[in-house]
Amino acid sequence: MREPFVVSTNRLESFSDGVIAVAITLLVLNIRVPVPGAASLAHDLGHQWPAYAAYATSFITIGIIWINHHVMIARLARTDHSILILNLVLLLTIGLLPFATDLMAQYLNGSHGQHLAAAVYGGAFLLMAIAFFALNCFILLRKGHMLRVELSMEARWRILARGFTGIPPYVIATAIAPVSQYATMAICAGIALFYALPIASGVNQTTA
Amino acid sequence: MREPFVVSTNRLESFSDGVIAVAITLLVLNIRVPVPGAASLAHDLGHQWPAYAAYATSFITIGIIWINHHVMIARLARTDHSILILNLVLLLTIGLLPFATDLMAQYLNGSHGQHLAAAVYGGAFLLMAIAFFALNCFILLRKGHMLRVELSMEARWRILARGFTGIPPYVIATAIAPVSQYATMAICAGIALFYALPIASGVNQTTA
Amino acid sequence: MREPFVVSTNRLESFSDGVIAVAITLLVLNIRVPVPGAASLAHDLGHQWPAYAAYATSFITIGIIWINHHVMIARLARTDHSILILNLVLLLTIGLLPFATDLMAQYLNGSHGQHLAAAVYGGAFLLMAIAFFALNCFILLRKGHMLRVELSMEARWRILARGFTGIPPYVIATAIAPVSQYATMAICAGIALFYALPIASGVNQTTA
Amino acid sequence: MREPFVVSTNRLESFSDGVIAVAITLLVLNIRVPVPGAASLAHDLGHQWPAYAAYATSFITIGIIWINHHVMIARLARTDHSILILNLVLLLTIGLLPFATDLMAQYLNGSHGQHLAAAVYGGAFLLMAIAFFALNCFILLRKGHMLRVELSMEARWRILARGFTGIPPYVIATAIAPVSQYATMAICAGIALFYALPIASGVNQTTA
Numbered sequence: 001m002r003e004p005f006v007v008s009t010n011r012l013e014s015f016s017d018g019v020i021a022v023a024i025t026l027l028v029l030n031i032r033v034p035v036p037g038a039a040s041l042a043h044d045l046g047h048q049w050p051a052y053a054a055y056a057t058s059f060i061t062i063g064i065i066w067i068n069h070h071v072m073i074a075r076l077a078r079t080d081h082s083i084l085i086l087n088l089v090l091l092l093t094i095g096l097l098p099f100a101t102d103l104m105a106q107y108l109n110g111s112h113g114q115h116l117a118a119a120v121y122g123g124a125f126l127l128m129a130i131a132f133f134a135l136n137c138f139i140l141l142r143k144g145h146m147l148r149v150e151l152s153m154e155a156r157w158r159i160l161a162r163g164f165t166g167i168p169p170y171v172i173a174t175a176i177a178p179v180s181q182y183a184t185m186a187i188c189a190g191i192a193l194f195y196a197l198p199i200a201s202g203v204n205q206t207t208a
Numbered sequence: 209m210r211e212p213f214v215v216s217t218n219r220l221e222s223f224s225d226g227v228i229a230v231a232i233t234l235l236v237l238n239i240r241v242p243v244p245g246a247a248s249l250a251h252d253l254g255h256q257w258p259a260y261a262a263y264a265t266s267f268i269t270i271g272i273i274w275i276n277h278h279v280m281i282a283r284l285a286r287t288d289h290s291i292l293i294l295n296l297v298l299l300l301t302i303g304l305l306p307f308a309t310d311l312m313a314q315y316l317n318g319s320h321g322q323h324l325a326a327a328v329y330g331g332a333f334l335l336m337a338i339a340f341f342a343l344n345c346f347i348l349l350r351k352g353h354m355l356r357v358e359l360s361m362e363a364r365w366r367i368l369a370r371g372f373t374g375i376p377p378y379v380i381a382t383a384i385a386p387v388s389q390y391a392t393m394a395i396c397a398g399i400a401l402f403y404a405l406p407i408a409s410g411v412n413q414t415t416a
Numbered sequence: 417m418r419e420p421f422v423v424s425t426n427r428l429e430s431f432s433d434g435v436i437a438v439a440i441t442l443l444v445l446n447i448r449v450p451v452p453g454a455a456s457l458a459h460d461l462g463h464q465w466p467a468y469a470a471y472a473t474s475f476i477t478i479g480i481i482w483i484n485h486h487v488m489i490a491r492l493a494r495t496d497h498s499i500l501i502l503n504l505v506l507l508l509t510i511g512l513l514p515f516a517t518d519l520m521a522q523y524l525n526g527s528h529g530q531h532l533a534a535a536v537y538g539g540a541f542l543l544m545a546i547a548f549f550a551l552n553c554f555i556l557l558r559k560g561h562m563l564r565v566e567l568s569m570e571a572r573w574r575i576l577a578r579g580f581t582g583i584p585p586y587v588i589a590t591a592i593a594p595v596s597q598y599a600t601m602a603i604c605a606g607i608a609l610f611y612a613l614p615i616a617s618g619v620n621q622t623t624a
Numbered sequence: 625m626r627e628p629f630v631v632s633t634n635r636l637e638s639f640s641d642g643v644i645a646v647a648i649t650l651l652v653l654n655i656r657v658p659v660p661g662a663a664s665l666a667h668d669l670g671h672q673w674p675a676y677a678a679y680a681t682s683f684i685t686i687g688i689i690w691i692n693h694h695v696m697i698a699r700l701a702r703t704d705h706s707i708l709i710l711n712l713v714l715l716l717t718i719g720l721l722p723f724a725t726d727l728m729a730q731y732l733n734g735s736h737g738q739h740l741a742a743a744v745y746g747g748a749f750l751l752m753a754i755a756f757f758a759l760n761c762f763i764l765l766r767k768g769h770m771l772r773v774e775l776s777m778e779a780r781w782r783i784l785a786r787g788f789t790g791i792p793p794y795v796i797a798t799a800i801a802p803v804s805q806y807a808t809m810a811i812c813a814g815i816a817l818f819y820a821l822p823i824a825s826g827v828n829q830t831t832a
Contacts, residue, residue: 041321113665
């Protein structure tokens with residue numbers, strides 16, 4: 001007697017929501033309360049502007065991934081072991097973002113390790129984007145029979161083609177880190193902004 | 209073929225619940241266990257009373273925002289990309305509160321940076337109130353066709369007019385910070401108390 | 417036009433679950449990784465046994481509160497503003513437990529502040545028990561018309577009478593702190609154990 | 625009048641999901657942002673490779689426990705007090721993993737306490753595996769009448785026999801710690817990888 005596999009897409013979504021909600025909220029730990037010292041609090045708070053930039057960028061980026069994650073999972077009628085594991089790998093990369101964000105915040109404005117920190121920051125987003133795309137490919141190309149609504153192969157490729165466009169910007173953001181850590185930060189912030197703006201809503205709806 | 213947009217208000221609520229629940233619980237990290245030192249533990253615990261005041265104030269405030277958030281989202285029959293993004297911005301401001309609370313707790317009672325810390329504390333609440341009001345305006349004025357139950361324009365303006373009353377107190381709390389950080393703390397605590405008292409229940413029910 | 421109040425008991429439960437789940441998991445932060453030093457790791461790990469005792473006691477206690485919370489809320493057919501606020505106050509006391517647990521863990525075994533730390537630990541549980549009982553009283557005595565299944569006044573008083581039995585042990589645990597911090601720890605652990613044992617299941621089912 | 629016991633398997637699952645989601649996301653706190661110092665950031669980041677290995681291993685392991693937990697709980701039609709308490713004990717062991725992971729990460733590569741740290745790491749997984757197996761035994765052997773779908777005794781024993789196979793590898797991982805901490809790390813990583821690979825999907829589906 002073989003039992004049916006019982007992790008529903010509902011539970012997959014709610015567990016993923018939980019991990020993403022915790023990761024996004026832990027980002028605030030990267031903004032430190034300055035220890036009273038020689039400088040004024042205004043100076044200390046101003047000096048850590050990279051922490052605010054990194055917080056906002058990572059928060060919006062994770063939020064958009066959350067939106068896209070639902071669009072992706074909502075296509076599924078059920079799950080199986082391999083989907084759960086690939087989803088877990090995606091969550092693992094999201095779970096790293098509070099670390100990468102903190103690293104960027106601490107080093108962006110310094111003269112020591114700033115290029116590597118930026119590369120790790122861009123690279124962490126890139127890793128997440130790749131994990132997301134891989135799961136999307138796996139679902140649409142290998143698990144097409146598990147979709148809630150049947151999609152033609154052409155429609156699936158169109159979704160993937162659009163979804164792929166999320167990766168190159170992070171390649172550029174990471175590749176430019178040795179040149180300028182500020183460029184990496186700006187590109188990552190720009191990507192978050194682009195997907196948040198209304199102009200991207202059509203893109204998001206179908207490419208996630 | 210265009211897929212329908214699939215993030216339900218249910219998922220929006222449960223993700224928002226998750227972020228708010230984590231943010232509200234992280235507040236406790238602002239209450240430090242004193243390092244054994246020269247002074248007695250009683251003195252050390254007593255000395256950090258600002259941490260308790262800031263914890264209780266922020267906890268109740270975030271809790272009330274959670275209540276109001278549900279009232280606001282429950283009006284919606286469905287979501288779209290712009291609502292999700294504005295909601296994300298609201299969550300971003302809520303996610304900052306553990307930092308603002310910690311800053312207030314560490315500086316309120318000192319002689320260095322106390323006015324700025326209070327301004328940041330009041331300002332963080334103000335930012336959250338504005339983000340909340342903006343989302344409420346957007347839903348009621350621009351997305352009226354997505355409401356679960358149709359509301360007359362007059363009813364919508366009445367909700368917004370009442371909702372707007374949540375903003376000026378935080379303007380005052382922030383503006384008074386350069387004069388007295390204690391006044392800021394007292395006003396913020398007073399606002400939380402006001403909305404928590406039974407007298408405000410009618411207000412809350414319809415102005416959220 | 418007056419809108420109906422829309423925070424369902426479902427959402428109340430899921431938000432409370434979220435806060436309780438975060439608080440219970442934050443307890444682990446109280447168990448510190450020893451900094452490599454003069455003593456062996458075995459000595460350092462052994463030396464912080466109060467952290468393990470406090471972790472287990474607080475974890476089980478919060479877990480039992482979670483169970484009882486569901487029993488209490490499940491009696492309700494709907495919520496209103498005052499129930500939400502009293503529930504928020506209960507969550508506020510639960511949110512303090514990671515701090516109280518950490519305080520107990522750091523001071524239990526020392527010769528400085530150990531009695532006060534134990535009083536705070538017992539007192540935090542007492543506060544939570546009182547907040548729980550107050551909400552239970554409020555629901556059963558003032559909001560009887562909102563119960564899912566009608567209960568006779570006699571049945572309600574019986575539930576409350578049994579529920580009240582959870583308070584005196586914490587009064588004793590707190591009151592004994594000035595005499596012996598170990599007694600406080602032992603009583604708190606004993607209470608958790610008592611409610612966890614099968615013998616208490618009947619009690620829990622009806623007194624929550 | 626006796627009230628029915630009201631914690632549904634749904635709430636049990638969603639609370640467990642919450643605790644597991646927080647625990648899995650707290651793992652990232654073990655990856656420290658290096659303090660700028662004499663060494664280069666590249667050196668510092670490279671030097672803490674044990675933190676990355678422990679993060680990935682623990683993340684995947686907790687993720688697999690989450691999957692198996694759902695398979696186990698989904699068999700139940702309802703819960704009772706003893707199931708809730710045993711589940712709480714399981715969650716207590718999962719809650720310890722961020723500490724055990726951090727300990728492993730800090731000591732794996734050192735010359736002080738590395739064997740004990742590895743034993744604690746392997747031992748924490750072992751404890752979790754035992755708590756999981758105990759709950760599974762309890763449900764299948766003592767609470768067979770509460771299953772959603774009736775299972776023959778033979779089928780139950782087959783599930784338990786397969787489920788038991790998860791324990792010996794952790795016994796070995798823990799027992800080998802005094803010989804080599806790297807062996808413990810490798811075995812724990814290997815177990816996570818084994819269960820994550822497609823080959824194990826059949827095993828997972830029925831042995832959880």
